[in-house]
Amino acid sequence: xxxxxxxxxxxxxPLVACSIIALALIIERFISLKTxxxxxxxxxxEALAVSRTxxxxxxxxxxxxxxxxxxxxLASGFRALNSDPRCSEIDLHAAMENTGRLVxxxxxxxxxxxxTIASAAPLxxxxxxxxxxxxxxxxxxxxxxxxxGNPAQLAHGISVALYNTAFGLVIAIPALIxxxxxxxxxxxxxxxxxxxxxxxxxxxxxxxxx
Numbered sequence: 001x002x003x004x005x006x007x008x009x010x011x012x013x014p015l016v017a018c019s020i021i022a023l024a025l026i027i028e029r030f031i032s033l034k035t036x037x038x039x040x041x042x043x044x045x046e047a048l049a050v051s052r053t054x055x056x057x058x059x060x061x062x063x064x065x066x067x068x069x070x071x072x073x074l075a076s077g078f079r080a081l082n083s084d085p086r087c088s089e090i091d092l093h094a095a096m097e098n099t100g101r102l103v104x105x106x107x108x109x110x111x112x113x114x115x116t117i118a119s120a121a122p123l124x125x126x127x128x129x130x131x132x133x134x135x136x137x138x139x140x141x142x143x144x145x146x147x148x149g150n151p152a153q154l155a156h157g158i159s160v161a162l163y164n165t166a167f168g169l170v171i172a173i174p175a176l177i178x179x180x181x182x183x184x185x186x187x188x189x190x191x192x193x194x195x196x197x198x199x200x201x202x203x204x205x206x207x208x209x210x
Contacts, residue, residue: 011160012163019171022117025110029110039196040067040071043074048200056078061079061082070193073099077096077204078204092204096197096200121169121171122168122172124164125172132157132160136154137157
């Protein structure tokens with residue numbers, strides 16, 4: 001691997017940095033976007049069951065908020081009722097929507113960075129290709145004689161051009177695939193959170209009059 005980096009020349013180092021950052025972002029997103037951390041399947045039903053007749057105590061609500069992203073949204077509704085049992089339906093929806101926006105922002109974290117790497121890596125590879133082409137032309141004699149070129153410089157220029165092009169694509173393609181995967185996963189989670197919040201808000205409206 002190190003011999004390839006040497007053959008690719010100094011333009012490869014920005015691509016190496018991009019590959020390390022992209023790998024770190026992909027691992028982080030896989031960990032952060034687990035279903036258990038975002039929208040556990042049975043959490044809504046449990047929240048509905050525990051608040052069948054009244055709003056839970058603040059310590060129960062705090063535990064729910066620490067459970068997952070969906071738990072944060074549901075807990076914001078409980079907190080709105082705990083602070084003002086007669087709060088309006090508009091205020092209740094606003095409290096849950098504000099928390100939902102914060103959760104959505106957190107779910108989308110680093111996706112723009114991953115998309116930027118997917119877009120920039122081919123351009124960095126192209127930059128390395130241009131550097132290699134400059135070295136190739138630099139290996140030729142000013143008069144253009146066929147026998148006066150520098151073979152070592154010519155070979156190095158070709159290596160720089162090809163390795164940087166290939167390395168840029170090797171980084172960009174997986175980064176783009178994972179960005180599309182995480183983008184779709186986040187969209188699915190946001191839909192789940194929105195539908196769950198709507199159902200939970202209707203349930204909380206029945207508690208306001210109790």
